[in-house]
Amino acid sequence: MADAGLTYGYFPGCSQKGSAREYEMSLLKVAGKLGIDLKEIDDWSCCGATSAHATNHRLANALAMRNMLLAEQQGLETLVAPCAACFNRLITTKAECRNHPESKKDVEELLSASVSNTTSILNVIDLFDKASNGLIGSGRVRDMKGLKAACYYGCLLVRPPELIDTDDSEQPDSMERIVKATGADVVEWNYRTECCGAAHSISRRDIVVDLSKRIIDDALMHGANVIIVACPMCHTNLDMRQRVMRRMYPSHKEIPVLYLTELIGLSLGFTESELGIDLHYIRFNMPNEIMNQTAQA
Amino acid sequence: MKNSFRNGFHVLQPGFGPAAPAKTASDEVYPNAAHSYIAKEVAAKTFQDVNLCYQCGKCSAGCPVRDYMADSPNKVVRFVQLGLEQAALNSTTPWLCAGCLTCSTRCPNDFNLAKFMDAVREISIEKGVKTKEKEISSFHEAFLRQVRLFGRSYEAGLVADYKLNTLRLLQDVDSAPGMILKGKLSVLPHKVKDRKTIKNIFGKTTHKKKRNG
Structure with missing residues (x-):
C-alpha cells in the first residue's frame, strides 16, 4: 500500500x-488521483x-x-524514475558504487561531494504493483474490458x-497484474522482454524497424488490440516507427501503443x-464496451 | 536472483579432474594472452575476468542484433581472451550492441557481456580507433554534446547536430513537423541551473584522443 504522507522524489528524465x-502528463494525473505524492527533484x-x-x-x-545526490540533499529517500533507461542507469551506478569503493571514490571526486548512496529507486511497475498495490482497483471508475493488452516490458525493466x-526476468507478470486491475484482459505472447532496438532508433533505423515489427506482429498474432509499455524509448520505436513499417510493408497492420500510466488513467476516468x-x-480507439459504460455513467 | 555455481563450487582444486593438456604450438603464439593490454584494460573497467567466458555461445544465440553483426558477441570475447587487440577494437560488434542485457542475464557463468561491450567500445575510443559504424558513434557524440551544453538532452539540437555530422539530412524529415505540432520536440532547450558541475564532470572524464597504437 502507498504510505500516506510519504513523498516520493520524482526523476522525470529528458524524454x-x-x-x-x-x-509525464498521465503519470502526474494518475498519481494525483491516487494520492501518491511526487516531488520533482530540483x-x-x-x-x-x-x-x-x-x-x-x-x-x-x-x-x-x-541526481541521486540531489535527491539525498533534498531529503528524498525514494526516487521514482518512470523512464526505463533512466531507472536502469540509476540502479546500475548505485550498485557499482556499492560494490566497488574505487568507483564510489571516483564519482565523489567528480562531483566534489560525498554520497551516502542509499536512495531507493523505483520504476512505474514497482510504484503501482508494490508501493500502491490495490489503489487502482479501489479508484477505478471505468472497467477497461474489451481491451486485449500485450504487456511489453522490453529490456531495462x-x-x-x-x-x-x-518475479522472473524472462517471464515476468507484474505489469499483467496492474493491467488486470484496470479490468483489461491480457494476452499470452512471446516478445514481452525482447529488445526493440532502443537507442539505435535514429542511427540504425533499419535495425529498430525490423526488431519492433517482430514485436508488433507477435502481439497481433496473439490477438492483442493494444500494446502497453512503460518506457519512452520503447514507445517511440513501437508507435512512431509504425509509420515507416507502413511504408516498407504495405500489409502492415497497425496497433496502438499506450503507456501503462495512460491505461490506468483511462480506468480512473480521465x-x-x-x-x-x-x-x-497510431490512433487509439476505445472499444465500444468501454464507451457504452461512459455513456451510462 | 540467478542461481550461480560461481560461489566456490566450480573452483577446481589442484589435482582435481584431468591433467591440463600439453601446450600446443598455437598456445605459444599468445603466451600471456590473459595478461595482454586489452584483457587487463577490460578487466579494470568491468571488474570481471574475461576468462569467465567459456565460449558456450548462449549470448550470441539470444542476441537480438546478432543478424546485423559480422563478428558474433562471443567471438569478440574470444579476441580479448587471446589478446587480439586490433581484432577486438576494430570489430563493429560492440557498436551494434544495443545494451539490452539479454546476454548478461542468460550467461551460465555470470559474465556480464553487455558491460564487456561497453568497455571494448570505450577502449577503442580512447585509442582513437574510428569505427565503421559512423552513424552510431556520431549519434552518441551528438547526444553527449547536448548534455554537456545544457545538462539535459535537447532533442531538437541533437537531431540537428546528428544530421549535420552524418549528412543524413533527409532521414525522418517528415516526422519533425508532426513532433513539433504535438509539442514533442521543444524548440528551446531545458537548461540545468548548475551547469558548472556538469561542465566539470565532462572536463574531468572526456577521453583525450590518442593516435592509434
Missing part, C-alpha cells in the same frame, strides 16, 4: 519533457542514457549519481536480474486528451 511528454540533469555508458563509464556514473526485484493519448502516432 518526459519532450518526445514522451504524454507519459535541478535534475540527464542520467547520461545509453550514449554515456556506451562510451565513457566514469561520465555515466557521475551523471547518474548527481527486467534486466539485469541481480539488480531488479522482478479523458484521452487529459492523458495525452491524442499525441500518439
Whole structure:
C-alpha cells in the first residue's frame, strides 16, 4: 500500500519533457488521483542514457549519481524514475558504487561531494504493483474490458536480474497484474522482454524497424488490440516507427501503443486528451464496451 | 536472483579432474594472452575476468542484433581472451550492441557481456580507433554534446547536430513537423541551473584522443 504522507522524489528524465511528454502528463494525473505524492527533484540533469555508458563509464556514473545526490540533499529517500533507461542507469551506478569503493571514490571526486548512496529507486511497475498495490482497483471508475493488452516490458525493466526485484526476468507478470486491475484482459505472447532496438532508433533505423515489427506482429498474432509499455524509448520505436513499417510493408497492420500510466488513467476516468493519448502516432480507439459504460455513467 | 555455481563450487582444486593438456604450438603464439593490454584494460573497467567466458555461445544465440553483426558477441570475447587487440577494437560488434542485457542475464557463468561491450567500445575510443559504424558513434557524440551544453538532452539540437555530422539530412524529415505540432520536440532547450558541475564532470572524464597504437 502507498504510505500516506510519504513523498516520493520524482526523476522525470529528458524524454518526459519532450518526445514522451504524454507519459509525464498521465503519470502526474494518475498519481494525483491516487494520492501518491511526487516531488520533482530540483535541478535534475540527464542520467547520461545509453550514449554515456556506451562510451565513457566514469561520465555515466557521475551523471547518474548527481541526481541521486540531489535527491539525498533534498531529503528524498525514494526516487521514482518512470523512464526505463533512466531507472536502469540509476540502479546500475548505485550498485557499482556499492560494490566497488574505487568507483564510489571516483564519482565523489567528480562531483566534489560525498554520497551516502542509499536512495531507493523505483520504476512505474514497482510504484503501482508494490508501493500502491490495490489503489487502482479501489479508484477505478471505468472497467477497461474489451481491451486485449500485450504487456511489453522490453529490456531495462527486467534486466539485469541481480539488480531488479522482478518475479522472473524472462517471464515476468507484474505489469499483467496492474493491467488486470484496470479490468483489461491480457494476452499470452512471446516478445514481452525482447529488445526493440532502443537507442539505435535514429542511427540504425533499419535495425529498430525490423526488431519492433517482430514485436508488433507477435502481439497481433496473439490477438492483442493494444500494446502497453512503460518506457519512452520503447514507445517511440513501437508507435512512431509504425509509420515507416507502413511504408516498407504495405500489409502492415497497425496497433496502438499506450503507456501503462495512460491505461490506468483511462480506468480512473480521465479523458484521452487529459492523458495525452491524442499525441500518439497510431490512433487509439476505445472499444465500444468501454464507451457504452461512459455513456451510462 | 540467478542461481550461480560461481560461489566456490566450480573452483577446481589442484589435482582435481584431468591433467591440463600439453601446450600446443598455437598456445605459444599468445603466451600471456590473459595478461595482454586489452584483457587487463577490460578487466579494470568491468571488474570481471574475461576468462569467465567459456565460449558456450548462449549470448550470441539470444542476441537480438546478432543478424546485423559480422563478428558474433562471443567471438569478440574470444579476441580479448587471446589478446587480439586490433581484432577486438576494430570489430563493429560492440557498436551494434544495443545494451539490452539479454546476454548478461542468460550467461551460465555470470559474465556480464553487455558491460564487456561497453568497455571494448570505450577502449577503442580512447585509442582513437574510428569505427565503421559512423552513424552510431556520431549519434552518441551528438547526444553527449547536448548534455554537456545544457545538462539535459535537447532533442531538437541533437537531431540537428546528428544530421549535420552524418549528412543524413533527409532521414525522418517528415516526422519533425508532426513532433513539433504535438509539442514533442521543444524548440528551446531545458537548461540545468548548475551547469558548472556538469561542465566539470565532462572536463574531468572526456577521453583525450590518442593516435592509434
